[in-house]
Amino acid sequence: MSDAVQKFEEGLARVAAGFETTFAQCPDESSLRAAAAKLIGGSGEVTQLLKLMPQLPGDRRKELGQRANALKNAVQSAFDARLEGLARAARQAELDAPPIDPSLPGRGLARGALHPITRTIDALLDVFASIGFEVTDAPEIELADFNFTRLGFPPDHPATDMQDSFFVAGGEIGAPGVKRFEDQVLLRTHTSNAQVHEMSRRRTIPIACISAGKVFRRDDDATHSPMFHQIEGFWVDRGISFAHLKGVLTTFVKRMFGEQVPVRFRPSYFPFVEPGGELDVGCTICRPYDEPGSEAQRARTDACRVCKSTGWLEVLGCGMIHPVVFEHCGWDPKEVTGFAFGMGIDRIAMLRHNVGDIRLLYENDIRFLSQL
Ligand SMILES: [Zn+2]
Numbered sequence: 001m002s003d004a005v006q007k008f009e010e011g012l013a014r015v016a017a018g019f020e021t022t023f024a025q026c027p028d029e030s031s032l033r034a035a036a037a038k039l040i041g042g043s044g045e046v047t048q049l050l051k052l053m054p055q056l057p058g059d060r061r062k063e064l065g066q067r068a069n070a071l072k073n074a075v076q077s078a079f080d081a082r083l084e085g086l087a088r089a090a091r092q093a094e095l096d097a098p099p100i101d102p103s104l105p106g107r108g109l110a111r112g113a114l115h116p117i118t119r120t121i122d123a124l125l126d127v128f129a130s131i132g133f134e135v136t137d138a139p140e141i142e143l144a145d146f147n148f149t150r151l152g153f154p155p156d157h158p159a160t161d162m163q164d165s166f167f168v169a170g171g172e173i174g175a176p177g178v179k180r181f182e183d184q185v186l187l188r189t190h191t192s193n194a195q196v197h198e199m200s201r202r203r204t205i206p207i208a209c210i211s212a213g214k215v216f217r218r219d220d221d222a223t224h225s226p227m228f229h230q231i232e233g234f235w236v237d238r239g240i241s242f243a244h245l246k247g248v249l250t251t252f253v254k255r256m257f258g259e260q261v262p263v264r265f266r267p268s269y270f271p272f273v274e275p276g277g278e279l280d281v282g283c284t285i286c287r288p289y290d291e292p293g294s295e296a297q298r299a300r301t302d303a304c305r306v307c308k309s310t311g312w313l314e315v316l317g318c319g320m321i322h323p324v325v326f327e328h329c330g331w332d333p334k335e336v337t338g339f340a341f342g343m344g345i346d347r348i349a350m351l352r353h354n355v356g357d358i359r360l361l362y363e364n365d366i367r368f369l370s371q372l
Pocket of ligand 1: 283284285286287301304305306307308309310311312
């Protein structure tokens with residue numbers, strides 16, 4: 001027998017003797033595939049034998065070749081059978097296992113929380129309630145009478161143009177039953193309607209109310225949203241003066257923003273107060289009041305975009321209630337006086353949480369809101 005024939009025969013015998021046991025001992029698909037590759041893969045043992053065929057003597061070549069191919073097919077069949085057996089066993093193990101897997105990590109329950117705007121509203125109402133204001137509510141869908149007329153806006157007053165409003169369909173002039181400007185129905189443009197409702201309804205003094213909620217205007221950009229929030233407060237009694245206004249609002253600022261935060265009053269115009277003013281507070285972002293005059297402080301304020309490097313933030317409008325408003329609500333302005341103020345809550349929330357774009361507060365992206 002030639003060397004090549006002997007080598008060939010030994011190879012066939014070695015493979016034939018071992019492959020079934022080898023496959024049976026493979027515990028999973030990857031070890032089975034590795035074992036099969038060692039036999040019938042590109043450089044596997046059987047493949048190597050087949051490459052020796054040209055060296056075999058011609059009279060033995062056909063027979064040995066047939067045996068080698070038969071062995072290759074047997075290895076392939078054994079591999080296929082074992083692969084199927086493994087898959088069946090895995091499936092059966094799944095079916096036999098308990099229906100739940102207590103070793104899996106649990107899904108966490110997300111805890112709900114109040115929206116930053118709601119938290120700001122609560123904080124503001126708390127401060128004013130602690131000063132002595134009663135918390136009240138007013139409609140979001142309102143008659144022009146309560147939103148404009150009784151506050152001293154005549155129908156052609158430029159302020160009614162200035163506040164480009166959302167009128168309710170069927171509630172505009174010309175609709176059935178809507179003849180006068182006052183009868184129109186709109187989404188309130190400010191929370192000052194709370195003042196009109198309370199002053200029209202109540203007949204005893206003192207009246208000190210605070211009211212917060214949604215208001216609506218045709219605005220939409222980074223610092224304006226068509227829906228936003230305001231808080232409105234007023235105090236009516238005999239002998240109320242601008243000194244009371246300053247005292248209450250200064251107390252509010254100290255309680256809301258901190259004792260050290262300074263305030264300043266500037267004259268301004270609103271149709272329903274006389275005189276009217278705006279209240280500024282020291283910028284709570286760059287805090288120019290912390291180390292006044294220091295080099296580092298000046299640099300911080302110069303770089304502050306929130307107060308535009310002025311060191312001050314406008315937070316609210318205020319003033320003494322106009323005599324016309326008293327008359328429209330059934331009070332004699334010679335007997336009682338009062339002050340009123342209003343502010344945007346969203347701006348206060350933006351300041352509290354250092355948020356640059358108002359729309360972020362309304363997109364309800366929990367990944368953003370949960371950081372505030
Ligand atoms: Zn600043």
